[in-house]
Amino acid sequence: MVDQSYQPSIGGLRAFVAVAKKLHFGMAADEVGVSQPSLSQALAGLEAGLGLQLVERTTRRVMLTAEGRRLLPSAMAVCDAVDNVLAEAAGGGDPLSGSLRLGLIPTIAPYILPAVLRGLGHRHPDLELRVVEDQTGRLLDQLREGSLDAAVLALPTNAPGLGEIGMYDEDFVLALPAAHPLAGRQKLAPSMLADLPLLLLDEGHCLRDQALEVCQTAGVSPDLRQTRAASLTTAVQCVEGGLGVTLIPRTAVDVETASGELDTAEFTKPRPGRRIGLVYRESSGRGPAYTELAAEIAELVLASGEVSPLPKSLVP
Incomplete structure (x- = not known):
């Protein structure tokens, strides 16, 4: 039974959240920037005050107990709220200041980061941005556990507890070997994918799922035994080598066609594509700050002319 007069310290909650994240x-x-004995003492004090064992320790590993897993979201929400208070106090009114851990998926990061980092660095010199590139599933896990503050992902994620802010829409383009008969076509029917050896990314990449959706909508059943690539760059290199064709986002075209060995074709309207947005923990209490961040990232990427703004009804 928990003593109703007990008030957990923020130090104890931070210790618990940190152990839960790192195991x-x-x-x-x-x-958390403390010694290991101090961390252990803070966690032990929290467990004693709650009357619960939150962490199971053995000589080989550290695990959360069932009670620890149940209380972790609430503990993270408290730490997020305290961090938000400190950020507001230190930021002097600028919501985009201090440290921010931003995740991006591999089919976005290489193509928008140069413009985004330059733009945000110029506009917010006090913003300390840390970038993590990973697949969607792992980025969502890091968001939930607090290792990331926000992530640029393809929407929707439909992940409970996470907020989503749409930023821009992006078409898919068909990447072909140079001098391919379809190279340069502007009105390619997606149904024509049925006659082409479509290369897909490995499972875990959202672009793989999106390519399969395009095929399904067009009534095409791709051969899943075709070459699979761990990255978009590898898939493009396979295309250049004559192993097939693949779908790439429009923001990737300039980078991936720089060698001169790759050509492209565009689909008929409405062209297949994806919506890109910013995802964050709703419990962070920083929705307005992330809305501002999403708007600025969208503005920087839209300046390239390679993506489309959201319909006005969907702009936050």
């Missing part, structure tokens, strides 16, 4: 006491201590 290692030494790494968790480094995360």
Whole structure:
């Protein structure tokens, strides 16, 4: 039974959240900037006050108990709220200041980061941006556990507890070997994919799922035994080598066609594509700041002319 007069300390909650994220006491201590004995003491005090064991420790591993897993979201929400208060106090009214951990999927990061980093660095010199590139599923896990503050992903994610802010729409383009008979076509019917060896990314990449959706909508059943690539760059290199064709986002065209060995074709309207947005934890209490960040990223990417703004009814 919990003593109703007990008030958990923010230090104890931070220790618990850090251990839950790292599942290692030494790494968790480094995360919160305290010694390992101090971290262990803070966690022990929290467990004693709650009358619950939150973390199971063995000589080989650290695990959350069932009670720990149940209370972790609430503990993270409290830490997020305190961080938000500190950020507001230190930011002098600028919501985009201090440290921000931003995730991006591999089919976005290489193509928009140069413009985004330059633009945000110029507009918000006090913003300390840390970038993590990973697949969608792992970025969502890092958002939930607090390792990331926000992530640029293809929408919708439909992930409970996470907010989504649409930023821009992006067409898919068909990448072909140079001098392919379809190269340069402007009105390619998606149904023509049935006659082409379509290369897909490995499972876990959202672009793979999106390519399969395009095929399904067009009534095409791609051969899943075709070459699969771990990255979009590898898929493009396979196309250049004559192994097939693949779908690439429009923002990738300039980078991936720079070698001169790749050509493209565009689909008929309405062209297949994806919506890109910013995803964050709703419990962070920083919805307005992330709305501003999403608007600025969208503005910087839209300046390239390669993507389309959202319909006005969907702009936050």
